[in-house]
Amino acid sequence: MSIQEDQELRERLDTLLSGIEPRPAPVALAMRQGKGIRMRRWGAAAVGVVFVAAGAVALPTALHTPRSSTAVNAALRYSVTVHSPGKNARGGLIAYGTENGNRWRVVISGSGADESMGGNTTSIDLGSVSVTSADPVDVLSAGSLGGGVTIVGAVASDVTAVAITLPGDRVLTLKPVRYSRQWFVAVVIPTGVPIVRAVAYDRARELAYSVPYERISLVSWWRPGQSGPARFTATIASGIAGGHAWRYVTQFGPWGYCYSTPGGSDCFAGTTPTGMSAPRDTVAMMACGALGNGNPGNPTSVLASAPADVRQVALHLSGGSTVRVRAVDVAGVRMIGYILPVGQRVLRASMYGAAGRMLGSTSAADLSCAA
Amino acid sequence: MALEASADTEFSEFMHARWYQLVRLGFGLTGDRQAAEDLAQTAFARAYASWSRVRKADDPDAYVRRIVVNANRNRFRKVRVSELLTDSLPELAVPSDPASQRDDRAVLVDALMRLSHGQRAAVVLRYWLDLTEAETAEVLGCSIGNVKSQAARGLAKLRSSAALVEGGLL
Numbered sequence: 001m002s003i004q005e006d007q008e009l010r011e012r013l014d015t016l017l018s019g020i021e022p023r024p025a026p027v028a029l030a031m032r033q034g035k036g037i038r039m040r041r042w043g044a045a046a047v048g049v050v051f052v053a054a055g056a057v058a059l060p061t062a063l064h065t066p067r068s069s070t071a072v073n074a075a076l077r078y079s080v081t082v083h084s085p086g087k088n089a090r091g092g093l094i095a096y097g098t099e100n101g102n103r104w105r106v107v108i109s110g111s112g113a114d115e116s117m118g119g120n121t122t123s124i125d126l127g128s129v130s131v132t133s134a135d136p137v138d139v140l141s142a143g144s145l146g147g148g149v150t151i152v153g154a155v156a157s158d159v160t161a162v163a164i165t166l167p168g169d170r171v172l173t174l175k176p177v178r179y180s181r182q183w184f185v186a187v188v189i190p191t192g193v194p195i196v197r198a199v200a201y202d203r204a205r206e207l208a209y210s211v212p213y214e215r216i217s218l219v220s221w222w223r224p225g226q227s228g229p230a231r232f233t234a235t236i237a238s239g240i241a242g243g244h245a246w247r248y249v250t251q252f253g254p255w256g257y258c259y260s261t262p263g264g265s266d267c268f269a270g271t272t273p274t275g276m277s278a279p280r281d282t283v284a285m286m287a288c289g290a291l292g293n294g295n296p297g298n299p300t301s302v303l304a305s306a307p308a309d310v311r312q313v314a315l316h317l318s319g320g321s322t323v324r325v326r327a328v329d330v331a332g333v334r335m336i337g338y339i340l341p342v343g344q345r346v347l348r349a350s351m352y353g354a355a356g357r358m359l360g361s362t363s364a365a366d367l368s369c370a371a
Numbered sequence: 372m373a374l375e376a377s378a379d380t381e382f383s384e385f386m387h388a389r390w391y392q393l394v395r396l397g398f399g400l401t402g403d404r405q406a407a408e409d410l411a412q413t414a415f416a417r418a419y420a421s422w423s424r425v426r427k428a429d430d431p432d433a434y435v436r437r438i439v440v441n442a443n444r445n446r447f448r449k450v451r452v453s454e455l456l457t458d459s460l461p462e463l464a465v466p467s468d469p470a471s472q473r474d475d476r477a478v479l480v481d482a483l484m485r486l487s488h489g490q491r492a493a494v495v496l497r498y499w500l501d502l503t504e505a506e507t508a509e510v511l512g513c514s515i516g517n518v519k520s521q522a523a524r525g526l527a528k529l530r531s532s533a534a535l536v537e538g539g540l541l
Contacts, residue, residue, distance in 0.1 A: 009526070013479075013499045022408050025390035027383045030412055034419025363405045366413055 029284070033366070069173040078190045082172050089179035095186040099148040106152060106186035108179050136200045136208045137162060137185075139218045148188040149216050155183045158202045164189075165196040189216070213255035219267040220256030228254035229273070229331070236328045237337030241299040244291035248303045248337040250330045262301050263289040273331045280307055281360050283336070283349045288369035300340040300369045306351060310334050310359060314350040315367070317341070340368060382422050386415050389432065392500065393439055399495030400443045400488075402480040414438035436500075436510045440492050482532040489513075490525030497522050 069082050081097040089108065096105040139153040155162060155176050162185050164172040174185035189195070194215035200207045208221035211228065222228055231253040238247035246262040258267040266287050288302040306313055306327045313336050315323045327334040340346065345368030350361040393414060397407030414435045418425045425431050483491055489511070496507040497518070507518045 010498050010501060022391060022394040022404065022411075025387050025415075026412055027386050027415075030386060030415035031379065031382065031419050033412070033416035034422070363403070363409055366409060 029282075033284070069171070078166075078193045080166070080170075080172060080187070080189050080193075082174060082187045084175040084177055087178055089177045089184070092179060094152070094177045094179065094184045095174065097188070099188050099190045102148070104148060104150075104188040106150060106188065108152070108184060137198070137210070137218070137221055148190050149193075150186070150188050151216065151218070152184065152186040153218075155185055155200065156207075157183060159183065159200045159207060160203050161201045163199045163201065165198070166193055167196060169196075211254040213251070213253075213258045213267055214265055217255070217258075217265070217267065219258060228256055232331060234328060234330050236303065236330070236335045237325065239339065241301070241339045242291060242342075244298060246291055246301045246339065248287075248301070248335075250335070252331060259287070259303065261287045261289065261303060262291055263287075263294065273333050281351075282307070282362050283310075283313055283351065283367060285366045285369070286335075290369075297342065299342055301337065302340060302367060302369055303335065303337050304367060306334040306336060307359070308332060308334055309353050310351045311354055312352040312356075314352065315346045316348045316350070317344045318347055319344045344368075378422060378426070381426060382419055385418075385426075385431065389435065390415075393435060396436060396439050396495060396500055397443065399483065399499050400440065400491060402484050410439045410442050413442050430506075430509065433506065433509045436496070437512065440496075440510055443488070443492075482529050485532070486525045486528055489521045490528065493518050493521035494525040494529070498526075 078100055080099050082095055083097050084095055085093045092107040092109045094106045094108055096103070098104065136156045136159050137153050138155070139151060151164075153162065159176055161176070162174040164174065164187060166172065166189065172187055172189075174187055176183035176185055178184075195212040195218070198210045198212070198218050200209070200221065206224050208223060210218040210221045213219050220228060229252045232250070233252070234250050236248040236250060236259075238245075240246070244262070248259060248261055250257075250259045251265075252258070252273065256267055257273045258265055283304050283306050285302060285304045288300060290296050290298045290300050292298040304313075310327045311334075313325050313327055315325065315338060317323060317340070319341065323338055325336045325338045327336050348361055348363055349367060351359040353359045390411060393411040394404070394407045397410040398404055401407050401410065417438050418431070418435050425434050428434050483494070486494065492511055493507060496502045496510055497504070502510070504515045504518050507522075508515045511518065511521075513521075
């Protein structure tokens with residue numbers, strides 16, 4: 001083809017295919033989905049979840065301990081020590097100490113590797129776990145990669161300490177360490193030892209507090225005097241597929257807005273549940289995975305949210321069948337849960353409101369857990 | 372936090388600046404505006420999930436384009452038969468779209484959809500998104516020679532399309 005023909009073809013294609021006017025860039029939605037992908041990645045790599053948070057309460061005396069902190073509880077038979085290397089991370093070292101006598105270190109890097117544990121060192125790579133919160137504390141990861149449970153958080157520059165209360169009123173004081181212009185805290189606690197509460201301080205002033213979800217997950221942070229949502233539990237959907245029991249349950253409470261899935265738990269990082277809602281005219285996938293520990297030979301379960309006025313969603317599957325699911329009201333957010341048979345995907349989702357009125361349909365590139 | 376805020380702002384600017392182009396790419400691959408938007412959104416969500424890595428990449432644009440192409444390839448593989456059974460046609464028109472242009476576009480889109488996935492991707496990337504052969508090769512993950520042959524075959528097929536020829540579209 002000559003250069004002139006080449007140019008003519010470009011112009012012809014441009015003319016014919018111009019006039020495609022997409023909706024405005026759904027930046028917030030893409031970021032929310034991206035955070036979900038991050039959460040699922042972490043969930044697949046470790047037992048735990050990735051969180052974002054905000055909030056506040058009282059200054060324990062342990063906060064005055066300068067660079068190290070110790071918690072020993074004979075009744076629960078655990079011991080933890082945490083030390084800070086100083087204000088600046090040397091070689092990415094954020095904190096070190098012991099849990100039940102085992103030495104640990106947490107190192108942050110930008111090497112491009114994912115979270116890993118080698119020997120007694122947990123490495124958290126900023127390339128895969130970026131800071132995503134505008135809150136005083138952003139817990140980047142909380143999970144077990146080896147012996148104990150590693151908790152790593154990025155903190156705002158005005159946070160001078162984060163106090164972690166463990167059973168027996170034992171308090172660990174985490175001192176922020178700077179790495180690549182960002183401040184971090186980290187600790188490893190013994191598996192099975194729950195966090196009672198966490199508090200972020202600016203010197204003696206309480207900035208925020210957090211109550212853990214499922215013992216260790218610091219999801220939402222609340223300002224002093226602020227309280228989280230009332231406890232509310234609802235089953236979105238459940239059943240047995242391919243011999244595997246599955247269930248989606250929302251669990252709102254002082255920890256924030258969380259839900260349990262067949263593959264673990266996830267939390268929505270926000271101080272209201274409204275952000276979990278799907279945008280208008282859309283059904284948005286929140287979590288998914290193959291049943292039976294993610295075995296691709298098993299059916300896939302999917303949790304999704306729908307616009308507030310949706311009462312039922314009809315999912316048109318590639319196998320030719322249509323599955324109708326009820327959209328459950330969860331504190332003003334409509335959520336659905338369903339099963340996809342092996343090898344099938346959702347082609348289109350039709351949404352119905354009260355009295356069966358059809359509200360619209362959406363193509364379903366993201367409703368089949370294919371990402 | 373400052374780091375987070377700047378990263379989010381950066382991502383937001385990145386997405387705003389490329390959204391239209393990526394939807395265009397998706398439309399060229401699928402012929403369906405809604406599916407195109409879904410593909411583009413998926414690409415940006417994945418880019419956000421790895422933003423700290425993507426932002427440092429030599430060519431972040433190639434990264435998101437590659438996701439769109441691959442996501443569409445997977446979608447195509449899995450729904451090909453089912454798509455033939457779909458009883459509702461994708462909505463292609465927009466209110467401000469002149470009817471004649473809309474018809475021409477439908478003919479062109481129909482012809483594009485008859486190309487193989489690789490040929491269609493090569494044609495759309497080369498001749499609609501104006502990428503170079505090297506850039507196209509990077510997105511498709513193949514050699515420049517392969518891009519050349521795929522694009523040439525795709526164009527030959529388009530030129531042999533009776534509807535396009537009769538309509539004087541190519």
